[in-house]
Amino acid sequence: MSVTVRVPAKVNVQLAVGAARPDGFHDLANVFLAVGLYDEVTVTEADELRVTCTGPDAGQVPLDRTNLAARAALLLAGRHGRSPAVHIHIAKDIPVAGGMAGGSADGAGALVACDALWGTNASREELLDLCAELGSDVPFSLVGGAALGTGRGERLRPLEVGGTFHWVFAMADGGLSTPAVFREFDRLAEGVDIPGPTASDDLLAALAKGDVHTLAGTLSNDLQPAALSLRPSLADTLEAGRAAGALAGLVSGSGPTTAFLVEDAEAASAVAKALQASGTCRSVRTAAGPVPGATVI
């Protein structure tokens, strides 16, 4: 028997970052939007735990027990005193190390898939707790839609969204390590008084109304200066997207993927084409959100 779960990527429409906490994490006001780029995680009973992966970036995905999907299976099995012997196959379409929570998606997907395969019947609350243990972005991959994440991003409040937002994503060569980007944020913030992170009321109202123009004016990412500092060429991609007619552009999460908000699906195709032709990125994808979180298919 097999179970397949489809899990979306995310874009951070606002990422407000506070000062480093004693545990090394940062308090966030993290406004997540799930977008229609998906990984599919399939779990099948097997003699031992193993992971396989296919897709354009598959070569960059670890297949050992550090894979977030394997960690999810081990965590759930450990909690329920059962064997984690399962074959996890990841059909990966979310860019790896791109700031779009691809690994987190696989963690949430494996958790939901193993729960269904094993009949462990974990409550939603237990699944959310296990997700938070796996990583700050993982609970959002489970719930999808749009949500405000506080704490280190794992405490979620669902947000109302009054429409569909269209995006173009420009993938860069190579990834950026999330801890390295937070470290660069700390370095740039040295001697600066960092206020507690808060979500923008204007941005939340724009999401609720489905007002793309107001949303474009309120997008923000406090990690963007750090990502640009580590990867200055991202400024060229941002400029190319704006010149191509995007309403706004920003670094997605910890980068190096850049995300461009556009008026509609037609504008998305035009901006994608111009970005691809600009030579400032490796590849380009379009996607819209919000979409549901981890779903058994």
Ligand SMILES: C[C@](O)(CO)[C@H](O)COP(=O)(O)OP(=O)(O)OC[C@H]1O[C@@H](n2ccc(N)nc2=O)[C@H](O)[C@@H]1O
């Ligand atoms: C940049 C974002 O993707 C925005 O959604 C997330 O904040 C990162 O979430 P994630 O990849 O699930 O991160 P985790 O696996 O929890 O943490 C990886 C590392 O990122 C840094 N980290 C992460 C989240 C957070 N609130 N503060 C941090 O400083 C820490 O160095 C941590 O060791």
Ligand SMILES: Nc1ncnc2c1ncn2[C@@H]1O[C@H](COP(=O)(O)OP(=O)(O)OP(=O)(O)O)[C@@H](O)[C@H]1O
């Ligand atoms: N299932 C997985 N898929 C991709 N990467 C994984 C996975 N499990 C572990 N990793 C490791 O995590 C690193 C970050 O990959 P991931 O694609 O999750 O980054 P990201 O999209 O930048 O994450 P986030 O947006 O949550 O910060 C990879 O370089 C890889 O070593």
